[in-house]
Amino acid sequence: MVSTSQTELAGARRPSAQGQNQQVSDFAELTHQLESAGLLRRRYGYYWTKLSVIVLTFAACGLLFVWIGDTWWQMFTAVIFAVVLTQTAFLAHDAAHRQIFKSSKWNDWISLILGNLFVGLSYAWWEHKHGKHHGNPNKAGTDPDIGFKVLAFTPEQEQSRRTPLTRWLVARQGWFFFPLLLLEGISLHTIGIRRVFGRGKLNRRWVEIVFLAIRLGGYLALVLLVLSPGKAAVFLAIQLGLFGLYMGASFAPNHKGMPIVPKNLKLDFIQRQVLMSRNIRGNRFIDTAMGGLNYQIEHHLFPSMPRPNLRRAQPIIAAYCAKHEVRYTETTLWHSYGIVVRYLNQVGLRARDPFDCPLIAQRRSF
Structure with missing residues (x-):
C-alpha cells in the first residue's frame, strides 16, 4: 500500500446524522470483534x-x-x-x-x-x-x-x-x-x-x-x-x-507527509484517525524498535489497546477499512522517511497548491 496524498481526501465522507449512526454501529461491530479475539484485554x-x-x-x-x-x-x-x-x-x-x-x-x-x-x-x-x-x-x-x-x-x-x-x-x-x-x-x-x-x-x-x-x-x-x-x-x-x-x-x-486537514473541515472519527495515519511494515524487530508506534492506525483507533496486541489487530482493522473503503496506508520505514523529506521540501519550496483539498472545493459548490 502506498502513501496517501492530500488529494485523496476528496473521497472522504462528510458527516451526516444517518452516516454517523451507521458509523457508530460499524465501529461497535469492529470493537466487538476485537474484544471477542481478546485484543482489548490487559497484558x-x-x-x-x-x-x-x-x-x-x-x-x-x-x-x-x-x-x-x-x-x-x-x-x-x-x-x-x-x-x-x-x-x-x-x-x-x-x-x-x-x-x-x-x-x-x-x-x-x-x-x-x-x-x-x-x-x-x-x-x-x-x-x-x-x-x-x-x-x-x-x-x-x-x-x-x-x-x-x-x-x-x-x-x-x-x-x-x-x-x-x-x-x-x-x-x-x-x-x-x-x-x-x-x-x-x-x-x-x-x-x-x-x-x-x-x-x-x-x-x-x-x-x-x-x-x-x-x-x-x-x-x-x-x-x-x-x-x-x-x-x-x-x-x-x-x-x-x-x-x-x-x-x-x-x-x-506516523503522520508527517499525510494529508493536512483544514481547520473548517469535519471528518468522522474513522477517517480522522485512519486517513491521517501511516503504518510501518516490518517484523517483530521493528515492533520493538519503534515501541509499537509502527501500528499507528490501530493505535489511533484504539489508544488503550495493549502494545503486544496491535500486531494481531492489524489484519482485522485493515480488512474493516477495505470493507468500508477507507484508505489504509502502510509502507516501509525507509520509504516513510523519504516521504517526510520530500513533503517538507515541497512545503518549503511552496509548490503550486500542494495542499489544495478537493473536498473543500466540492463543498464550496453547494
Missing part, C-alpha cells in the same frame, strides 16, 4: 516483565557507567543510555494511554515514574500535547505535532518565515529534519521544565518537580563525578543527540 504479564526489565536495565547501566570510569569508552555507554531511555519513554507512552492497567491512577503513576523520574520528561506536558494530537491528527491549528516553530508543515507556516535566512532554511527543511532531531532531546527536557514551573493548572506539580530534579540533577552529578569535564560534555552530547534522534525518527513516520 499484565507482558507489562510487568517490561517494567522489571527496565528497572534492572537502569541499575545495570548505572553500575556499568561507574565501573568503566573516566575513559572515552563511555561514549559507547552513551549510545546504550540513549536506546534505553527511548525504550523507557515508549513504555511511559503506553501507560499514558491506559494500556498497562485498568486503574487510571496506576497508569498515571507509572507514567510519572517512567517519564519524569527515569527519562526526565514531564508527564503533564506530554499528556496535554499528545491528547490534542490524538483528538485531531494533522489538523491545522489544532494538532501541536504540526505546530513547530522551526519547521513549516503548511504553506501558511512557510509564509510566516520572514527573514531571508529562515526562508532559505525552510526551502531545504526536509534535508535538515533529521539533523535537527539531534537537538530534540534537549528540547524535550527544556519544555518539560518550563511546563512544571509554568502558571497553568498542573496535577501533582510537586511530584513532577521532585522527580525531574532527582532525574536531571542526579544524572548530571553522576556524569560529572565519573567523567572529566571534556568527556562529560561529549558523553552528554552523544546521549542527548541520539535520544532525540531515536525519539523523533520513531514518531515522524
Whole structure:
C-alpha cells in the first residue's frame, strides 16, 4: 500500500446524522470483534516483565557507567543510555494511554515514574500535547505535532518565515529534519521544565518537580563525578543527540507527509484517525524498535489497546477499512522517511497548491 496524498481526501465522507449512526454501529461491530479475539484485554504479564526489565536495565547501566570510569569508552555507554531511555519513554507512552492497567491512577503513576523520574520528561506536558494530537491528527491549528516553530508543515507556516535566512532554511527543511532531531532531546527536557514551573493548572506539580530534579540533577552529578569535564560534555552530547534522534525518527513516520486537514473541515472519527495515519511494515524487530508506534492506525483507533496486541489487530482493522473503503496506508520505514523529506521540501519550496483539498472545493459548490 502506498502513501496517501492530500488529494485523496476528496473521497472522504462528510458527516451526516444517518452516516454517523451507521458509523457508530460499524465501529461497535469492529470493537466487538476485537474484544471477542481478546485484543482489548490487559497484558499484565507482558507489562510487568517490561517494567522489571527496565528497572534492572537502569541499575545495570548505572553500575556499568561507574565501573568503566573516566575513559572515552563511555561514549559507547552513551549510545546504550540513549536506546534505553527511548525504550523507557515508549513504555511511559503506553501507560499514558491506559494500556498497562485498568486503574487510571496506576497508569498515571507509572507514567510519572517512567517519564519524569527515569527519562526526565514531564508527564503533564506530554499528556496535554499528545491528547490534542490524538483528538485531531494533522489538523491545522489544532494538532501541536504540526505546530513547530522551526519547521513549516503548511504553506501558511512557510509564509510566516520572514527573514531571508529562515526562508532559505525552510526551502531545504526536509534535508535538515533529521539533523535537527539531534537537538530534540534537549528540547524535550527544556519544555518539560518550563511546563512544571509554568502558571497553568498542573496535577501533582510537586511530584513532577521532585522527580525531574532527582532525574536531571542526579544524572548530571553522576556524569560529572565519573567523567572529566571534556568527556562529560561529549558523553552528554552523544546521549542527548541520539535520544532525540531515536525519539523523533520513531514518531515522524506516523503522520508527517499525510494529508493536512483544514481547520473548517469535519471528518468522522474513522477517517480522522485512519486517513491521517501511516503504518510501518516490518517484523517483530521493528515492533520493538519503534515501541509499537509502527501500528499507528490501530493505535489511533484504539489508544488503550495493549502494545503486544496491535500486531494481531492489524489484519482485522485493515480488512474493516477495505470493507468500508477507507484508505489504509502502510509502507516501509525507509520509504516513510523519504516521504517526510520530500513533503517538507515541497512545503518549503511552496509548490503550486500542494495542499489544495478537493473536498473543500466540492463543498464550496453547494
